[in-house]
Amino acid sequence: MDLFLQLTLAGLAIGSVYACVALAVVMIYQATDHFNFAQGEMAMFSTFVAWALYQVTGSIWLSFLIAVALSFIAGIIIERVIVKPVENAPIFNQIIVFIGLLMIFNNLAGWFWEHTTKTLPSLFPKHGIDSTLISTHNLGVILFTLLILGVTFCFFKFTKVGLAMRAAAANPDSARLVGVSVGWMLALGWGLASAIGAVGGVLVAPIVFLEPNMMSGVLLYGFAGALLGGVNSPGGAVAGGLMVGVLENWARQYVPGGSELGLTFALILIVGVLMFKPAGLFGRVIIKRV
Amino acid sequence: MKLLEVKGLKAFYRQTQALYGVDFELEEGSITTILGANGAGKTTTLRSISRMVRTEGEIKFDGQDITGLSTEKVAALGIAHVPEGRGTFVRQSVEENLHLGAYTRKNKNDVANDIDRVYAYFPRLMERRQQQAGTLSGGEQQMLAIGRALMLRPRLMLLDEPSFGLAPLIVQEIYEIMARIRDQEKASMLLVEQNANIALNLADQAYLLETGHVVMSGESEVLRNDENVRKVYLGY
Numbered sequence: 001m002d003l004f005l006q007l008t009l010a011g012l013a014i015g016s017v018y019a020c021v022a023l024a025v026v027m028i029y030q031a032t033d034h035f036n037f038a039q040g041e042m043a044m045f046s047t048f049v050a051w052a053l054y055q056v057t058g059s060i061w062l063s064f065l066i067a068v069a070l071s072f073i074a075g076i077i078i079e080r081v082i083v084k085p086v087e088n089a090p091i092f093n094q095i096i097v098f099i100g101l102l103m104i105f106n107n108l109a110g111w112f113w114e115h116t117t118k119t120l121p122s123l124f125p126k127h128g129i130d131s132t133l134i135s136t137h138n139l140g141v142i143l144f145t146l147l148i149l150g151v152t153f154c155f156f157k158f159t160k161v162g163l164a165m166r167a168a169a170a171n172p173d174s175a176r177l178v179g180v181s182v183g184w185m186l187a188l189g190w191g192l193a194s195a196i197g198a199v200g201g202v203l204v205a206p207i208v209f210l211e212p213n214m215m216s217g218v219l220l221y222g223f224a225g226a227l228l229g230g231v232n233s234p235g236g237a238v239a240g241g242l243m244v245g246v247l248e249n250w251a252r253q254y255v256p257g258g259s260e261l262g263l264t265f266a267l268i269l270i271v272g273v274l275m276f277k278p279a280g281l282f283g284r285v286i287i288k289r290v
Numbered sequence: 291m292k293l294l295e296v297k298g299l300k301a302f303y304r305q306t307q308a309l310y311g312v313d314f315e316l317e318e319g320s321i322t323t324i325l326g327a328n329g330a331g332k333t334t335t336l337r338s339i340s341r342m343v344r345t346e347g348e349i350k351f352d353g354q355d356i357t358g359l360s361t362e363k364v365a366a367l368g369i370a371h372v373p374e375g376r377g378t379f380v381r382q383s384v385e386e387n388l389h390l391g392a393y394t395r396k397n398k399n400d401v402a403n404d405i406d407r408v409y410a411y412f413p414r415l416m417e418r419r420q421q422q423a424g425t426l427s428g429g430e431q432q433m434l435a436i437g438r439a440l441m442l443r444p445r446l447m448l449l450d451e452p453s454f455g456l457a458p459l460i461v462q463e464i465y466e467i468m469a470r471i472r473d474q475e476k477a478s479m480l481l482v483e484q485n486a487n488i489a490l491n492l493a494d495q496a497y498l499l500e501t502g503h504v505v506m507s508g509e510s511e512v513l514r515n516d517e518n519v520r521k522v523y524l525g526y
Contacts, residue, residue: 160389160393163382163386163389163390164390164393166379166381166382167379167382167390170379170380170381170382171377171378171379171380173342173373173377174373174377174378174379175379175390176342176360176361176362176365177340177361177365177370177371177373177377178365178370178390178391178393178394178438178442179362179365179366179393179394179442180362180390180393181360181362182362
């Protein structure tokens with residue numbers, strides 16, 4: 001029973017990171033109808049920035065906050081400079097741009113910081129709680145993620161800009177007619193997604209080690225979480241991310257040979273959801289009248 | 291005073307031309323209607339003013355040329371567009387829709403007062419304030435669209451077929467409220483309609499559009515009594 005609880009709690013911790021990535025992916029998907037394949041590499045790059053800042057400042061929290069702020073600004077700039085020019089281009093062009101971004105960030109990180117793994121300390125103290133069930137880092141990850149997600153939710157639900165962003169994503173023409181600058185709302189969405197991705201990256205780095213490919217697996221789990229929860233439901237994406245984390249951990253332990261099959265499991269989940277419940281568990285089926 | 295002056299307006303959807311040099315004016319505080327059949331260019335005329343379609347020619351609002359502005363800047367000038375299909379934010383609540391209408395405004399107290407004012411015009415929206423707007427009936431969504439436009443405190447309202455797809459009784463109710471809005475808000479309106487009868491009842495001035503050209507214009511009374519208009523558009 002203890003093992004089961006340990007697995008579940010550790011799953012929730014890693015699932016929190018997937019939830020951050022899934023939420024970032026869904027935020028951009030809702031506004032543009034596209035998956036940002038570069039979301040993981042952007043988060044990885046942000047994490048490296050946090051690491052570089054940590055070498056200078058020596059304070060992990062300060063480095064983390066600056067890195068998240070920089071990621072927010074970088075997200076806005078990327079949207080304005082790289083994504084906006086192709087927003088009306090055919091879907092293939094846009095996917096190529098996303099994949100290009102992915103490779104650019106991956107290679108830049110390798111160039112700047114080399115491919116040797118680095119260690120980024122946890123945001124949370126080593127010996128905070130005395131429990132055999134969960135580590136302090138994992139508990140911190142879960143609580144901190146819940147806090148971030150709560151703040152994000154309140155921002156979208158209760159602020160004027162949050163409402164305008166939802167309106168711009170759902171009905172851009174109508175949003176323009178009431179005076180919302182839809183282009184800037186998209187850019188802001190990229191900024192927020194990038195910042196949330198950075199949070200996920202810094203939280204996961206102490207678990208997976210910091211190197212340019214650290215997010216490739218995480219992004220796949222994040223996609224699985226987003227699809228499982230429903231790509232048009234931010235709350236669903238978060239729930240999906242958490243579920244994928246827990247299911248993955250169970251599968252690694254209880255399925256024979258499962259410890260080697262983590263990513264396979266994520267892919268099976270993606271294919272399974274697409275085949276049997278394309279709208280996800282919490283998503284809406286969108287029916288278009290023609 | 292002339293609030294809106296349009297001269298030689300041509301509009302294009304890619305290569306296809308939809309308007310061929312349309313001229314019209316609107317006096318501040320008055321209601322002007324543009325009538326015409328399907329495809330005559332009524333919606334395109336409104337979309338031209340809101341800068342949602344490529345145009346040539348002159349569009350002056352309050353003496354200022356607005357052809358170089360973006361759609362959101364035009365809205366910020368005080369032009370509220372009630373679009374074809376009503377433009378409801380379907381997943382947002384009724385009240386959120388109204389708040390979006392006031393997006394360009396700063397003063398929270400004024401906005402709160404105006405929401406009450408909209409509910410006074412449309413008590414049915416008040417009953418459904420927390421409901422998802424997509425669940426409203428067509429008539430209620432039209433009321434919401436007009437309410438959303440009012441939330442801008444508009445100097446000019448552009449109304450695209452408020453009667454579209456609605457039962458005659460509902461159309462009548464909505465037009466009665468529009469008349470009240472004109473009297474109480476001193477709002478100027480540019481009204482596009484296929485339902486010529488009801489539009490001529492409300493409007494002061496009227497223009498008749500056929501395949502992108504203005505073919506007739508004048509006081510609403512004049513158009514109503516014109517033999518041709520009566521036969522073709524009023525049906526008696």
